Amino acid sequence: MSNRNSQSSKTAARERIRAERERQKKKERLRRQLVVGGSVVGVLALATGIGVAVMKANEPTGWEAAKEAKLIKPQHTQGKDGTEILIGDKNAKETLEVFEDIRCPSCAAFEQSTGKTLLKDIEDGRYKVRFTMYAFIDGLAGGEGSKNALSALGAALNVSPDAFLKFKTALYSVKNHPEEREDVYGKDAALLKIAAEVPELKNNKAFVGAVRKGTYDPWAMKMEALFGRKGVRGTPSFMHGDKKLTLAPIPQQQMTQAQYNALADANFKKMIDKEFGPAKGTGAGKDDGKNKGDGKGIREGEKDPTAGN
Incomplete structure (x- = not known):
């Protein structure tokens, strides 16, 4: 084998090794990105879950x-x-x-x-x-x-x-x-x-x-x-x-x-x-209307003056 062919073979081998290393680096970067991305999603999901749980815990229950x-x-x-x-x-x-x-x-x-x-x-x-x-x-x-x-x-x-x-x-x-x-x-x-x-x-x-x-x-x-x-x-x-x-x-x-x-x-x-005033039929005397109270009772359909109190 000539020196020229030997040198070419070595160069080609080095290129293959370099290319393989680049592929491995890219795969590792992608793996890290996926792991980090998954972690962020997990953290966000956890945070969302905690937020919902806190909201649920603060919601009124029962009679409230x-x-x-x-x-x-x-x-x-x-x-x-x-x-x-x-x-x-x-x-x-x-x-x-x-x-x-x-x-x-x-x-x-x-x-x-x-x-x-x-x-x-x-x-x-x-x-x-x-x-x-x-x-x-x-x-x-x-x-x-x-x-x-x-x-x-x-x-x-x-x-x-x-x-x-x-x-x-x-x-x-x-x-x-x-x-x-x-x-x-x-x-x-x-x-x-x-x-x-x-x-x-x-x-x-x-x-x-x-x-x-x-x-x-x-x-x-x-x-x-x-x-x-x-x-x-x-x-x-x-x-x-x-x-x-x-x-x-x-x-x-x-x-x-x-x-x-x-x-x-x-x-x-x-x-x-x-x-x-005396009830009718009690024999307590004629009801002359003088003791009918102050007349401020609620009438049918009358608005209660204390409404809202």
Whole structure:
């Protein structure tokens, strides 16, 4: 072999080696780029995942979420948000306002002793009643029974005013009403069991579905937001127009439950007679219209001057 051929062979070999090295370098650069690119994508995906998780964690849940959920107003309500529960003869000239909280033991005592008298006055057309239902005991005693029961009452009201009244009576009854600190009404099952005592609600699939789905949870939160309306922060409370009515206190003395109920009922009747005048047919004297109250009760279709409070 000549020196020329030997030199050419060596040069060609060096070129092949150099070319192979370049190919290897390009492959290594590409591999690094892919690894780095994949890492960036992974980091971005992780960051996105963390961001979504943080957002999810900060989203309101439960009753807080209900505040922002779509509002469905029960039938037989009035007002922008359906928070005016006005029950009674539309021709009744006066309106008694009753403020209650379903978990309130004093409200239960009132309903157990005087509830029938209140219902009779409504039936007789003596006055209409606007019920304002609070849920402040959930905050004081813990739990969600007041709100949950209020939502279920909304489902009952959607059926009929009578169903609402009967269900409320059943919730306050001696047999069913729990101790204030027992959050029994926070469970749908407990509410549905009691609702079965009301003919209009027993086996009512629409009512049961609304309770289980929490259809009226947003409405209950709108009702809860009325706390402090007209300055009322305790239950039970009674108002006629802008006038707060006061029940006479029951003496602190030993008495039977029947004696307590009779005295509480008598005190309520005295308070109502003083404000609205004697009931018809009581033999208490001719109703001359002089004691009909201040005439500031809510009329049918009348805008509530305290709306939004």
